[in-house]
Amino acid sequence: MSRRSRQLVATLATALVLMSGCRGPGDQRAIAPTASGTDLCNHPPDTGGGDGGLGAGFGYSDEHHDFGAGAPMTLCMNVPGGSVHVDGSAVHIAVAPETFPGPGTQFTFTVTVSSGPSGGLDLEVVDDDGGVGVQFHGPAIQTDDTGWYFGAERPTTGSRGQQRIVGWSVADETLHLWIDTCDGDPEGEVVESDADVTVTIVSTRRNPGDACQDCVEVTLTEPLGARVLIDGATGLELEPMEG
Structure with missing residues (x-):
């Protein structure tokens, strides 16, 4: 069967929320450095x-x-x-x-x-x-x-670009995605296929950190199901969330 692919490109209606705590051997005698x-x-x-x-x-x-x-x-x-x-x-x-x-x-x-x-x-x-x-x-x-x-992470502010997804959850066809920006006006692009869903989020880094994160709600054309979720910013599969 040929693989169908549908592409949806849209500016996401974003839900910006202030989050608090959102985060989703050997024998040493052998050598003594x-x-x-x-x-x-x-x-x-x-x-x-x-x-x-x-x-x-x-x-x-x-x-x-x-x-x-x-x-x-x-x-x-x-x-x-x-x-x-x-x-x-x-x-x-x-x-x-x-x-x-x-x-x-x-x-x-x-x-x-x-x-x-x-x-x-x-x-x-x-x-x-x-x-x-x-x-x-x-x-x-x-x-x-x-x-x-x-070295240690250097806080950056004011730069707008693709942001890594740091947490997510799903309920049927609705995805909730968290990114490390604070009131960054996130926008996104969604590409769906039979095998996977790729979401790319663009936002402005104003105050990154766990104390303030942006949450983006995405509605798919059908439930995520067994499809793989991919972060478009990194090209990597996002690990399934527990619960």
Whole structure:
């Protein structure tokens, strides 16, 4: 049977609501990494416990990068043996090279990020036999409308563009979609097919954050059913909501 496809393009009647709290192993004796005191480490180790409490510091630039552009990062950590493995937390975050043999105190790699949600880096130190010694996370990787950067999210205001959908619910043919803008006058485009529904939301970022989000109500031509819901801003499938 041929696949039917219907396209509905409309400016959505938006319901802007102020939301509060809307949000929808290893044997560590194998290798004992310690802090590495190196000048390359412009983001020094966090010695207060948690991620970074292992004495892992990082060297990187705070500048903004275009999607598809790579940026160097240095792991500053005294690894007496085994190897270090670095990986992106999602498929659109690529690392090269991914594995470094020990011993060493500085491990430099390139991170390249394509369009997609914010994420980070996952690191592990393994012994000479491949057994995992310690696992920890690297700096956060933030994405926005035009590119990406390392570190904490930087609030931006006044910029209008496609916004990621951060939560959703459905009742028959009605979708409720939440985005991290505040009174941003969201508009949208809906494309429906037999297999999926793609919703792209454009809004203005005035005060992003969980304390104030815009909620958009979308009425489909028929109930969502088993069709997949796709965020047009990222091209990624939105995980089903519970309840």
